[in-house]
Amino acid sequence: MWEYTDKVKEHFLNPRNVGEIENPDGVAEVGSIACGDALKLTFKLDENKRIKDAKFKTFGCASAIASSSALTEIIKGMTLEEAMKVTNQNIAEYLGGLPEEKMHCSVLGQQALEQAIANCKGAPAKEPGEEIVCECFGVTDREIERAVKENHLTTIEEVTNYTKAGGGCGNCHEKIQGIIDRVYAASKPEASKETKSRKLTNIQKIKMIEETIEREIRPSLKQDGGNVDLIDVIGNRVIVATRGACATCKASQFTLKGLVEYKLREFVSPDLVVDEEPS
C-alpha cells in the first residue's frame, strides 16, 4: 500500500475542478492509456490575461488525480508567465509530498501545463529536434533532461520514478544514463576546461582510449551482450568495431555516439570523433 499524505488523499477523494472547459484558451493532452496515466487540461484566461478557470480530466491512480487537482488549484489566478514557472516540485509540495515512485504523476501535471501554455500562445507543443527516448512510455529526451535538472536526479531508477522512462522493456537505460551524464557534465564547466587544455602525445592518447573503453564502456555494453574493440586512432578520429549484440543492434549508432564517443570525449579529449570500422 502506498503511503499517501492526508492532502493527497483529500484531493483524491474530493478532487477540485474536474471537467473540461468549453472553448478553452489553452488545452493539453499528455500521457496515454497504455502508460496508465493520462491527463487532459483546459484553462480559460480573463481580460487581464490571468488564468480564470482551469479544469482537468485524469485517467490514473490516486496520486495522478490528486496531482491534477492540485495543479488546477495552483495555476488559478496566475499569468501565463507565472504559470510557466510552476514545476513538478511545486505540485508535489502543494500535496505535502508524493511517494518517490509516484513523482511521475507530478511531472505529468507539469508537462500538461507546459503544453497547454504553448497551445495558448499558438506555439507548437514540441520543440523541434526532440527525440523519444523511452518508447514504452513515449518519453522524450527533453522531458527527461528537465526532470533530471529540476529534481537533481542522479540514477536511472530515479528518472523512472519521475518520468516513467525506462520502466518498461529497459532498452533505453543507456540513453537515460547518457542524458544524466550530459546534464551533470554541462554543469561542471571547470572540469571540461581542464581536459581541453591537456595536450596528449599519440601514444598517451591511444593508451587512454584503451583504458577508458575497458573501464567505462565495455562493462555497460557487456551487460547487454555487446562489446566494442579499438581498431585504430588517426589524429582525433577513433575507429572502433562493434561486436556481439551491438553488431546487430539497431541502436548501435546511438551507442557509438552517445556512449563511446561521449565517454572518450569526457575522459580523453573533447575533440575526438568515433567512427565505426567500415565493413
Added chain:
Amino acid sequence: MKTIYLDNNATTQVAPEVLENMLPYFHELYGNPSSMHSFGGQVSKTIGEAREKVAALIGADPEEIIFTSCGTESDNTAILSALNLAPDKRHIVTSRVEHPAVKVLCEHLKEKGCRTTELPVDREGRLDMELFESSLAKDTAIVSLMWANNETGAIFPVEKAAQLTREKGILFHTDAVQAVGKIPINMRANSIDMLSLSGHKLHAPKGVGVLYVRKGTRFLPFLIGGHQEKGRRGGTENTASIVALGKACELAAYNMEKENTRVKYLRDKLENGLLKSIPNSKVNGDRTSRLPNTTNISFEFVEGEGILLLMDQYNICASSGSACTSGSLQPSHVLRAMGVPFTMAHGSVRFSLSVYNTEEEIDLVIEKLPPIISRLREMSPYWKAEGSVCGIRDTDTQ
C-alpha cells in the same frame, strides 16, 4: 465498520479452530521434536498427525509430504532439485502466467545458462496443449505449470499435462498454492511428481508450506542441514504452524463441498451483479474452468488503484492488476500474457472469496461499486457518458 475481506487469494484469516490448535505449541508443548526426551518426542507425534491430515486432503501418502517455510520455498526446491539431478538437462518448460516464485526463478536460471520455454496462453488464459507437447525436448529437466492461476482463478489441465510429460520421462511440478483446499485433488489418480502448497492460502498461518514429492521420485534437498523431514529439508520444524496446517487441511476437506456450492454461488452472484450494473466491464479468464472463489473483472477506462482506494472507504478489500498497484509501471504479467487490452488491464479488480464471506457482504459490494466506477469514469478523459471512447489518443488503445 466491518471489514469485507474479498482478497483470499492474497492471504486468508487463520481459522479460529486452527488458531486454537496451534497455540499450545508456543508455550506449553514447545519441545523440539528431535529431542530424546518425551517432552519433545510428543511433538514429533503431533507433526506425524499433521502430515497425515495434509496427505489426506490431496490423496497422498504421509511420507510424500515435506514441510517447508512457504510456497516459494517449495517451488524453488522442486525446480532446483530436478536441475541438479540431471546436469545434462538444461531445459525448463513453464508458462507466461506463473507466480513469481516460479517465473522469476526460471528467468534467473535462464541467465545462468538454462533454456526456458514460457508457454503462451490465449485470451481466456488457456494453454495450447499441442504446443505444450511439442515444447517437451530431449534435454527438458522439468515442467512447472501452476494448477490454478492466482489472478484469474483459471485452472490449467495439469493432470493431462503431467500424463504427457510422464510418457517422455520428464519430471512434472505444479504450483498448486491456489488450488489446494478449493478444488478436489487426488494425487493417487494422477502422475504429477511434485506439488507445492502454502498454508496461509487455506486458513493456516503464514510461514508454512508443503512440497509433495511422489514416492520413487528422485529428489535433492534445497536446505541442507539436520535430519528433519527424513533429511529432505533441514531446519527445526515450525511445529505450531505445522500443527495449524494439519488442522487447516482437515477443515478444508470438510469445507470442500461448501467451497464449490455456497462460495461459488456468492462469487457468481457478485460477478453477475457487477457485470449487469456496470457497463464496459468484462471477466478476465476462463469462466468454464475456474476456481470457485475467484473472479477478475476489468472496468474499462478507469485505473485500479483508484477503485481499490475508494472501496477501502467502505473497508472492502480486493486486489488489482493495474500498474500502479503492482509496484511496477506495467500492468499484471498475467493479463498482458492473455492479451487484455490496456484500456481493460489497468482497471482490473480481483475478488477472491472464502467460506467466511456472507451474502450481505456481497450485496454491499454490488451496491457500492457501481457508483465508484461511475465517479472515476466521470474523471477519465477516455470516458463519455454514452459509453464510447472519446477521440483522444485512441491509437494507444490496443
